[in-house]
Amino acid sequence: MILIFVGTAGSGKTTLTGEFGKYLEENGYSVGYVNLDTGAEKLPYKPDLDVREDLTVWELLKKGYGPNGAIVESYELLMPQLMDYTERIIRLNGERDYVLLDTPGQVEVFLFHEFGVKLVESLPEPLSVYLFGPEILRGIHDFCFVHVFATLIGLRLGTVTVPALSKVDSGDSVEDYRKFLDNPDYLTARLKFEASTQGLLAYNLCSALSEVLAPVRTLYLSAKKRVGFEDLETLAHEHRCTCGDLT
Amino acid sequence: MILIFVGTAGSGKTTLTGEFGKYLEENGYSVGYVNLDTGAEKLPYKPDLDVREDLTVWELLKKGYGPNGAIVESYELLMPQLMDYTERIIRLNGERDYVLLDTPGQVEVFLFHEFGVKLVESLPEPLSVYLFGPEILRGIHDFCFVHVFATLIGLRLGTVTVPALSKVDSGDSVEDYRKFLDNPDYLTARLKFEASTQGLLAYNLCSALSEVLAPVRTLYLSAKKRVGFEDLETLAHEHRCTCGDLT
Numbered sequence A, B: 001m002i003l004i005f006v007g008t009a010g011s012g013k014t015t016l017t018g019e020f021g022k023y024l025e026e027n028g029y030s031v032g033y034v035n036l037d038t039g040a041e042k043l044p045y046k047p048d049l050d051v052r053e054d055l056t057v058w059e060l061l062k063k064g065y066g067p068n069g070a071i072v073e074s075y076e077l078l079m080p081q082l083m084d085y086t087e088r089i090i091r092l093n094g095e096r097d098y099v100l101l102d103t104p105g106q107v108e109v110f111l112f113h114e115f116g117v118k119l120v121e122s123l124p125e126p127l128s129v130y131l132f133g134p135e136i137l138r139g140i141h142d143f144c145f146v147h148v149f150a151t152l153i154g155l156r157l158g159t160v161t162v163p164a165l166s167k168v169d170s171g172d173s174v175e176d177y178r179k180f181l182d183n184p185d186y187l188t189a190r191l192k193f194e195a196s197t198q199g200l201l202a203y204n205l206c207s208a209l210s211e212v213l214a215p216v217r218t219l220y221l222s223a224k225k226r227v228g229f230e231d232l233e234t235l236a237h238e239h240r241c242t243c244g245d246l247t
Helices: A013-026 A057-062 A067-095 A107-111 A114-121 A141-157 A174-181 A184-191 A197-212 A229-242 B013-026 B057-062 B067-095 B107-111 B114-121 B140-157 B174-181 B184-191 B197-212 B229-242
Strands: A002-007 A031-035 A098-102 A127-132 A160-165 B002-007 B031-035 B098-102 B127-132 B160-165
Touching: A002 A013, A002 A107, A002 A141, A013 A031, A013 A098, A013 A229, A031 A067, A057 A067, A057 B067, A067 A098, A067 A107, A067 A114, A067 B057, A067 B067, A107 A114, A107 A141, A107 B107, A114 A141, A127 A141, A127 A229, A141 A160, A141 A174, A141 A184, A141 A197, A141 B140, A141 B197, A160 A174, A160 A229, A174 A184, A184 A197, A197 B140, A197 B197, B002 B013, B002 B107, B002 B140, B013 B031, B013 B098, B013 B229, B031 B067, B057 B067, B067 B098, B067 B107, B067 B114, B107 B114, B107 B140, B114 B140, B127 B140, B127 B229, B140 B160, B140 B174, B140 B184, B140 B197, B160 B174, B160 B229, B174 B184, B184 B197
Parallel strands: A002 A098, A002 A127, A031 A098, A127 A160, B002 B098, B002 B127, B031 B098, B127 B160
Antiparallel strands: none
16 A cells, blocks of 8 residues: 655644654555655655665756756656666555655655656555645635645645645634634635635635545544554545545 | 737747837837846847846746746846836836737746736736747637637736637648637637537537627737737727726
């Protein structure tokens, strides 16, 4: 069972990979760890596959690339190894109960570059978890944004994709978020009364989509406090059994 | 009139800012240039406002940050200057016919970080141009992806957002792309016959959205060959006059 953690830099992918892996191991599962981030620093887990063995962003910075260029170029240069990585991940998946994929720091390298898209399309029924922190939820329309963005990740990668609010230990009450994220009808009802252009756009987007897309549960996770780990494990288990229907 | 060029690293934002600015100046307009990329290397234009005067990614790399952390942290550290930047851009907009905003190399820093979102929400009616290269159009569902992503950028930034295929000089015929990008009915009709999960998801997404969203023209641009510059100028002019209706 392959789990892919996707999200922007700082959303908590690496910490979650380490902590959720430990949790699974403590519960008797065997776990494989894959690091796909050429710009990663210290990892809180021992990777079975690590792209940094082939190339790091630092090497390209030393060669004179700028920071943005070095990140993108590192994945260009890793393209010849893609087939090898895919085969190693599939083999690892055959040997372990779970394989956790920690994706590039910058989400766009994974979603927009051939590296991420091609890698994922060759993997057997992985489940993507889209991590976002509470800091991006500034207005009501942002709750619509994260739902649609999770759908777009699913569209681009061809995987079932679950939105997951990360770092739920940091301050605000989760209940305030649950109201909007777990209840599409409540969200659209509230959006209807937003006078802004963003509110209207979000209303149109989210009410139209709720009619054609299957509802997907949102996860509430804290890697530090191990909040939501049972839910993630249950979801992964259901995904393995049903292959896709996570309503 | 403020134009914001948004897109992933390598989509051509900086080159377009330079070339389109030159084009406007040659046509008698006064142009202001703003660089918001802390990781930018050489710029093909002389910025009137440059965030690198306050901070660069390189400085943070030297202080021991990793590449991903340095990019995100640079915008955290620039937050106290945000009000000052906003005021300077608004002043520049009062003095010049056009102000061109060249955004951070990594699109996620602009869309997911408070820096980009807060900056844009204080600007008077800017027009966002979402640049994507032909390389991300791998399957038919990707044509739906770019449309929805442009809508999401609009939702997040609260701006009218036009999708623009960049680098149309590089190889493939533009006509092949136009069929799908300019004709939502043709796109959904074709998606209907895609057997894949991605095809079905894209069909549901794009057919639902075409009913609730106003259609927006797609631009076809080449900074190198100055293709589509008249179209972009016309669109900007219409945006200034109508404030939003770009059907």
